[in-house]
Amino acid sequence: MSGPMLDVQNLSVTFQSDGGPVYAVRDLSLRLAPGEVIGIVGESGSGKSVTMMSVLRLLDTRRTEISATELAVDGQSLLGLPARALQDLRGPVVSYIFQDPLTALNPLLTVGRQLTEGMRRHAGLGRAEARAKALDLLRRVGIPAPELRIDQLPHQLSGGMRQRVMIAIALACDPKLLIADEPTTALDVTVQAEIVRLVQSIQAERGMAMVWVTHDLALLARLADRVVVMYAGRIIEDAPARTLYSSPAHPYTAGLLASTSRIDDPFTEQTSIPGMPPDPRRIAPGCSFAPRCTRALAQCQTVVPPLVQQPDGRRLACFNPLPEAHT
Numbered sequence: 001m002s003g004p005m006l007d008v009q010n011l012s013v014t015f016q017s018d019g020g021p022v023y024a025v026r027d028l029s030l031r032l033a034p035g036e037v038i039g040i041v042g043e044s045g046s047g048k049s050v051t052m053m054s055v056l057r058l059l060d061t062r063r064t065e066i067s068a069t070e071l072a073v074d075g076q077s078l079l080g081l082p083a084r085a086l087q088d089l090r091g092p093v094v095s096y097i098f099q100d101p102l103t104a105l106n107p108l109l110t111v112g113r114q115l116t117e118g119m120r121r122h123a124g125l126g127r128a129e130a131r132a133k134a135l136d137l138l139r140r141v142g143i144p145a146p147e148l149r150i151d152q153l154p155h156q157l158s159g160g161m162r163q164r165v166m167i168a169i170a171l172a173c174d175p176k177l178l179i180a181d182e183p184t185t186a187l188d189v190t191v192q193a194e195i196v197r198l199v200q201s202i203q204a205e206r207g208m209a210m211v212w213v214t215h216d217l218a219l220l221a222r223l224a225d226r227v228v229v230m231y232a233g234r235i236i237e238d239a240p241a242r243t244l245y246s247s248p249a250h251p252y253t254a255g256l257l258a259s260t261s262r263i264d265d266p267f268t269e270q271t272s273i274p275g276m277p278p279d280p281r282r283i284a285p286g287c288s289f290a291p292r293c294t295r296a297l298a299q300c301q302t303v304v305p306p307l308v309q310q311p312d313g314r315r316l317a318c319f320n321p322l323p324e325a326h327t
Ligand SMILES: Nc1ncnc2c1ncn2[C@@H]1O[C@H](COP(=O)(O)OP(=O)(O)OP(=O)(O)O)[C@@H](O)[C@H]1O
Pocket: 015, 016, 017, 022, 023, 024, 042, 043, 044, 045, 046, 047, 048, 049, 050, 051, 215, 280
């Protein structure tokens, strides 16, 4: 039995902003098994990107406090790991596809140079060998005329092409864990679907573990083994995908599901959850969702519900969950 591919325990991230501390992530614990695919969902600002970026220490640390009792990838603890050693893990062990490829790609370097850098550094491939592998990868991610594209700069490519290049770069060193942070939101729906299929087939073929961050619960229904729901910096529900879709237990999860247009029935009217997520600079006592929750009890206003393991395999942070759906 091998250990977890990703192990995050008691992670909190606070930014010192001009308007006071921003509590972006609060006491978050998450484990991912080798080969497992999880989705992380939640409204904008719930802390999805900050969680994943702090794992790889991609946040600017000058005004950021990150604390955790464990932060490990593939059995290697990242706490206190020197920057150089961390650099060695990026690529062959863990790789990241960003929300916005334009900011993640280097505008001054050709596609080929950015693709081969990791391979040459980590796998020690020679120039010609790395170029051949890069061409192969570009073909694999569906880039037409790769021999031409490989020598171009990012701005010469369309948004969809750039996102494909990002994916190729992320896969170049055969990572064991791939973190994809809304890699398709900037793209049109047809390209989105193609990219999702592409990543899905590569994931299945290589047995990579994967974290897919998105607003789109419908998308995760096809992708994820497990879905983690975040609200105001915390995990409020974490369940096997099937369980979560058929019987959401947290009222927020149920609200998110109700406001997701169904793939099989796009004409159903969408209902959205009334109200707004809290300002992360003003965290009130109690459950952060209580002000928007139709099931809130007196206790929910004063006590933060702990995230508790349930007999049916989910983790849940709620004092008054929805009754089990009988379908
Ligand atoms: N560098 C920063 N300085 C201050 N606050 C920040 C910084 N980065 C993120 N935040 C704040 O932290 C909170 C969590 O942000 P995060 O980017 O993780 O949200 P998200 O769930 O990824 O949202 P989205 O779906 O819009 O990508 C937000 O309130 C955001 O404004």
